Amino acid sequence: MSPKDESPKANRRQFLGGVIAAGAATASAITPRISNAADAPAAGEHNHAEHERAPAALPPNGQTIAAETMAPPPLPRLGGRAGSDFMVDVIKTLGIKYLPANCASSFRAIHESLINYGGNTMPEYVSCMHEESAAGMAHGYFKATGKPLITLCHGTVGLMHATMGVYNAFCDHVPMIIMGGNDADAATRPPGVPTIHSAQDINAIVREFTKWDDTPTSLQHFAQSFVRGYKIAMTPPYGPVAISLDAGLQQEPIKPHHAGEALYIPKYVPTSPPQGDSGAVKEAARILVDANNPVIVADRAARTPAAIGLLVELAELLQARVVDLGNRMNFPNTHYLTSPPGVTNAADAILGLEMTDFWATINAYTDNGQHGIGENNRKARPDVRLISIGAATVPTRANYQQFQRFQYVDVDMAADAEATLPALIEAVKSALNSARKDAIVKRGEAARKAYAEYMARTRQEAALAWDASPISTARLCMETYAQIKHMDWSLVASEGNVSNWPQRLWAMEKHHHSLGRSGGYGVGYGAPASVGGALGNRDLGRFSVSIQSDGDLMFAPGVLWTAAKHKIPLLSVMHNNRAYHQEVMHVQRLANFRDRPSNNGGDSGPIGTSIMNPDIEYHELAKSMGWWAKGPIKDPAQLAPALKEAIEVVKSGHPALLNVWTQPR
């Protein structure tokens, strides 16, 4: 809160104590100059017309409505209009549609303003049962829509809960605005729990994995920080930002800014993403054109759907095979240049786009217990030329190691891949000469043949254990696909490892066909991200499906209730292998290395890794929270009819879950 003015502080404390105080702030001090568009464009979109839209285009805010209906002035107890009302005015200028959060006293003031002054719209409050669920929902929502959400957290304990979700967003380059309530004034804050839940610097806990954070000490400071935070989050590489909300600042009446000027809301103008330097782009084009076997590896390359077309154009120009690592839907898997990761081993040039781990494309780590740690081997050719384009390739944080091992590359552009692709395409076109054209055509023919063989091999692999019970992951995925493929579907999450069948055998051509993985591999991403993705897809008229694993769901299953409460249609097909299966294999591996039999304690995997005895009745769990659900399904013949029923429910606007017992991977 502002240290400069004592009187509002006194008002707040008296208010807290139930004493009526004489208000002093005047309405003239509170007229915000709103200049941002209601529907803010994403970074890189040049939408000046939107920004010049008059404030009248905005829905009427609480203040306008009050003036028009001659509502009585605020209660004298408060002493003027609440600071949190102005915060809502600021938030409304950025066109943020939802605010998933778990309620808490440290942000009660802005909570009240959002729903009563702001009319619970833009943003609409989405009730969550865990802060990690709220962050996960914002994560999934962004990947479905390209629009960031805000979440509110109880400053200390709530933010502690949210951290795993924030880390995922940071690793996955997903923007979100996390606002944490805090009561900073030790002399006046309520004693007891609110004081235990206060901190000097609440943002400290997420500072190492957010792009930026701030602790505004005045309302004008808040306005600047909110718009700045939004801008930072939405500048590639995208990422989360945190803003601490002082309880006093929220609750106190609005007063003139210290210099006497009226409060204003800064205009948001998207920052254009960093683009590769023209010399480096030319050099990259030369390497790619000269190569006999260039390969493109795309990690988070398709920041927006537009990148897919660009990548297809570049790949076709070069007839270069493309490996899509699956963190975004980068390249249509129906295209003959789609290739499995192993093709990089024979490449003489590799173009990596928004790579998190270029090292792992060039080298292999084998977890074979050699010297207790494992073994590193190079798998790429020794003479391979490497080009990297990625906005996040130069780390800005040191503590968490998501930047992976250091990989030397020949041409390195700290630039947004999607923004650089048009220039690279042009440079490749000018570097191409007729002498190379024949070789390039031949390469394309070989790629077509390899693709046909790869697909036949993949389909034959999927046929293995087709009738098995528990149900094979291939069968699970292909039964599901058969029921959804005629709709505008979106795989909102696929956690728990189903041997990548959707990426291998579902026809993925649109950006929203797969929203990718968690980023931080923080467990418990799938459930909330699928609900958040489904919320975004609901408004866009898409059908959402999730492959939901068992362990992932149990970290914070309360998000099931959120989906039912807010009528979020989602088909959740469980990959229930009744274990934290990755850990099953890890402990077994260590037992073997140490030459002792694994103690399974009566379960099927090592003690501490199974989720059985008793088995969790996920369908009952989901039903108890308002879902339509069925299970456990163990016979593959029962899958199709159950899927049909579930899809009808989802089409009617509700979530549905099938608890399916599956093979481990």
Next chain:
Amino acid sequence: MTKLTQIILRSALGSMLLAGGAALLCNPAFAQSAEKGREAFARNGCWQCHGYQGQGGAAGLKLAPDPKPLVYFEAFIRNSNGPMPPYSEKILPKQDLADIHAYLSSIAKTPDYKTIPLLNQ
């Protein structure tokens, strides 16, 4: 399979054959039981990476149908130095290994994917 694994396997296979290691195949003490093998496949954790029917997937190779010959099978399991952790005789007795091989050999052939409509979508 890593290069190192292949080298070790080659030498392991060679010495096994020379030392009459193939005895596992014909020694009546190692009569193989597919039923017991199914149980041993589960108890020893093979299912974890290879699937309950040895179908393979993201974590392990396909083992069945048509498993590799027992002599290869044993050499690989005992000496793997790649992504598969090795099983010594102490944790996987010879009898279990032979039974597992019998179980995998008993798994029916996979139909051609072209006969499965869902794999031709």
